Amino acid sequence: xxxxxVVALGGNxxxxxxxxxxxxxxxxxxxxxxxxLIKLLKQDYNIVITHGNGPQVGNIMLRNEAGYxxxxxxxxxxxxxxxxxxxxxxxxxxxQMKNILTENKIRKNVxxxxxxxxxxxxxxxxxxxxxxxxxxxxxxxxxxLARINNFVFKEDARKRGWRRxxxxxxxxxxxxxxxIKELVRKGNIVIAAGGGGVPVYQDKNKMLHGVEAVIDKDxxxxxxxxxxxxxxxxxxxxVPKVYINFNKPNQQQLDFIKVSDAKKxxxxxxxxxxxxxxxxxxxxxxxxxxxxxxxITESTQLGDPACGTRIIPD
Numbered sequence: 575x576x577x578x579x580v581v582a583l584g585g586n587x588x589x590x591x592x593x594x595x596x597x598x599x600x601x602x603x604x605x606x607x608x609x610x611l612i613k614l615l616k617q618d619y620n621i622v623i624t625h626g627n628g629p630q631v632g633n634i635m636l637r638n639e640a641g642y643x644x645x646x647x648x649x650x651x652x653x654x655x656x657x658x659x660x661x662x663x664x665x666x667x668x669x670q671m672k673n674i675l676t677e678n679k680i681r682k683n684v685x686x687x688x689x690x691x692x693x694x695x696x697x698x699x700x701x702x703x704x705x706x707x708x709x710x711x712x713x714x715x716x717x718x719l720a721r722i723n724n725f726v727f728k729e730d731a732r733k734r735g736w737r738r739x740x741x742x743x744x745x746x747x748x749x750x751x752x753x754i755k756e757l758v759r760k761g762n763i764v765i766a767a768g769g770g771g772v773p774v775y776q777d778k779n780k781m782l783h784g785v786e787a788v789i790d791k792d793x794x795x796x797x798x799x800x801x802x803x804x805x806x807x808x809x810x811x812x813v814p815k816v817y818i819n820f821n822k823p824n825q826q827q828l829d830f831i832k833v834s835d836a837k838k839x840x841x842x843x844x845x846x847x848x849x850x851x852x853x854x855x856x857x858x859x860x861x862x863x864x865x866x867x868x869x870i871t872e873s874t875q876l877g878d879p880a881c882g883t884r885i886i887p888d
Contacts, residue, residue, distance in 0.1 A: 577619050577620070578621075578622070578803070579620070580621070580624060580798055580799035580802070581614070582792055582856075583607060583625040583873075585629070587810065588663065588666070589630075590603060601666055604667055605670045605673070607810070610876050610877075611671070612678055613877040620758050621758070621763055621764075622763075622765075622798065622799075622802070623671075623765045623766075624765075624767045624768065624795040625667065625765070625791065626769060626770075626791045627659040627660070627663060627769030627770075628706065630659045631655050631659045631707055632709055632738065634659055638655065639723070651784060652740065652788065653773055653774065653784030656769050656770075656771075656773070657688055660688050660769055664686030664687075664765045668684045668765055671684045672684050685762055687753070687766045688772065689748065689766045689767045689768065689772065690772045691747070691767065691794050692746045692776060693743040693744065693774070693789065694743060697743035697744060699741045700741045703739040704739055705739055705787075706728070706738065706848070707737065707740055708737060708738050709737070710735030711727070713729075719738070730848070731846060732848075740787060740788050741787040742788055742790055743773065743785075744793065747797075748771065748801050749774070749782075750766075754766050754798070754802055767791075767794045767798050769788065770789030771789050773787040790852050790856075792809055792853050793856050795809070796857070796859040796865075796868075797859070799860050800863040800864055803864070805866050806865070806869060807856075808869045808870075808882075811870060814872045814881070815827040815871065815882055816828050816883035819844070828883045831883060831884070840855065854885075856868070857870060858885065861887055862887075867884050868884070869885075871883065
């Protein structure tokens with residue numbers, strides 16, 4: 575029986591840090607990332623692909639502002655913007671995956687699902703926005719936008735500028751997990767939970783409502799992975815392995831980490847809140863909920879069965 579893997583594409587899968595984000599740049603980056611997923615298919619994996627949307631959803635919201643200011647087009651709420659980004663990014667990944675499958679003479683269906691993810695409307699994250707979206711601004715630009723739009727901005731940990739931050743509540747449930755599980759078990763490549771999923775909450779009558787938030791992509795991907803009983807969870811990033819004492823003379827790469835050790839390193843501040851920290855938390859979450867292992871690595875390493883840093887049960 576084939577193994578099932580959820581593969582979370584990192585932010586650089588579609589847009590590199592030094593790029594403006596033209597469609598040509600994003601499509602090339604998508605192709606370059608997705609071609610590495612063939613290595614998993616050749617290792618007999620069925621795969622679900624998830625992805626981030628930070629730059630894209632930020633740009634969608636800027637188009638919101640420009641459309642209103644110029645043409646008085648009504649602004650759309652953040653959940654609609656997330657759904658828009660899921661559709662656009664999912665389309666790019668789906669098309670490039672189909673092209674790559676054709677080049678490799680592999681016959682598989684690829685399908686993109688706009689995915690709603692349940693959150694708690696009383697999550698304390700709504701009182702402390704922390705998830706960065708959109709482009710970087712100078713301090714003066716950020717202050718102006720904050721006054722005009724009642725946005726919240728925070729300085730980037732790597733001093734690259736100021737970015738808008740929004741609430742990032744914990745994902746509680748993947749609404750369409752059953753159909754995702756069914757599709758992937760039948761051998762289809764499924765693109766789901768893009769950008770962490772469209773955040774929704776349930777009222778007392780079990781009706782669903784959108785909410786102004788962005789869910790962490792890696793945490794939502796971990797939730798999806800164990801809800802569909804995936805065997806492995808791959809988190810693709812821009813480094814081949816995880817390090818402790820990162821960028822210090824005693825820097826050390828990690829090949830295997832038990833969950834208990836991963837928690838100790840996290841609590842000791844070894845993993846940055848805006849970079850590796852959420853990935854480690856997602857890795858721990860998947861393994862603690864029954865997953866076999868989480869692999870954190872760079873996409874070009876996927877052909878190596880021993881690639882990356884592997885988080886395993888104690």
